[in-house]
Amino acid sequence: MTNPSAGARLRALIQRGSIAVAPGCYDGLTARLVEQAGFEAAYMSGLCVAATLGEPDVGAISVDAMVERARIIAQSTSLPLIVDADSGYGGAYNVFRATRAFEAAGAAALHLEDQPFPKKCAAMPGKTLVGAAEMVARIRVALEARTDPDFMIIARTDAFAVEGLDAAIARAQVYEQAGADATIIMSVAAEADMARITASLKKPTIVMMVENLRPLVPAARLQAIGYPLVVYPVSLLQGQVHAQARMLAALREDGSTAASAAAAVTLGDIAGHLDLPRASRVDADYARYLAQARDGVAAQ
Structure with missing residues (x-):
């Protein structure tokens, strides 16, 4: 089906x-x-x-x-x-x-x-x-x-x-x-x-x-x-522009984003949203396949 x-x-x-x-x-x-x-x-x-x-x-x-x-x-x-x-x-x-x-x-x-x-x-x-x-x-x-x-x-x-x-x-x-x-x-x-x-x-x-x-x-x-x-x-675009404009204003005025950093997500959060673990699993599988292939060639 x-x-x-x-x-x-x-x-x-x-x-x-x-x-x-x-x-x-x-x-x-x-x-x-x-x-x-x-x-x-x-x-x-x-x-x-x-x-x-x-x-x-x-x-x-x-x-x-x-x-x-x-x-x-x-x-x-x-x-x-x-x-x-x-x-x-x-x-x-x-x-x-x-x-x-x-x-x-x-x-x-x-x-x-x-x-x-x-x-x-x-x-x-x-x-x-x-x-x-x-x-x-x-x-x-x-x-x-x-x-x-x-x-x-x-x-x-x-x-x-x-x-x-x-x-x-x-x-x-x-x-x-x-x-x-x-x-x-x-x-x-x-x-x-x-x-x-x-x-x-x-x-x-x-x-x-x-x-x-x-x-x-x-x-x-x-x-x-x-x-x-x-x-x-357009909700996400409106929210993005609002948040980014505020962070840029803080950086311009204070020389730092510290005032708005608490409202920002971490790089780890972003990696999670983008499913970094999946990419890591692919890399791990590749390394395993490569090792197996090398062992097979060496055995020949």
Whole structure:
């Protein structure tokens, strides 16, 4: 019996009846931290990957860079991974190629959004949308591109901030009908609006929680509203920047990091998160195999 694919495991999480929480990660270490903390799914944000490359979230990072990062994350964790595929990186074949590449990299799902290419971060003003027909075409191309029918194609709409709730729900309904496995309506803050969304859609719809942008609704409440999955896309990046900026300020002012050292983990802690014992076991096995081989050659 073959093991279920990443997509199949993500579908099972979404369909089980209790909400799953997917923190955002953006490299191998943060992926390991998410899994070691006991979460059941992970998310790779385009904003976070762009930030690690020194760029804002304006669609400047290539699909190949995003796919390579997804591969690193998928190899670093056993959790099903949802990846941010922006607006598909260009025309129809770009969407097709991106879908194939993210699936091959080990992701469980991707989401496409209904902004033009290049896109803007959902938190930025001045966003624009493509027509619903163009987004439907993107969804259908992605559905045709996947090789595993369980690899999830999620349709994201930024219509709430541009056209309002009714328009956003209408678009999500159209995207469901086009075959999207799930939807995301961005920028929703009020619980009443969330309840309207979940009541209006037939397929799973996913919600995102972003610190210092909109009110944070606890997972238990989101489950009662009808969400099967909540994503915290940028929490680890926000925490990293905060902690690192404080440590750098202390070093600049005091000439030492002593004031913030107590809040820092040890190198041993980091080695543990990265599973140094596994690497050590490989080295030990290699030394044993080498000794055995040398003994065998000497015996001849």
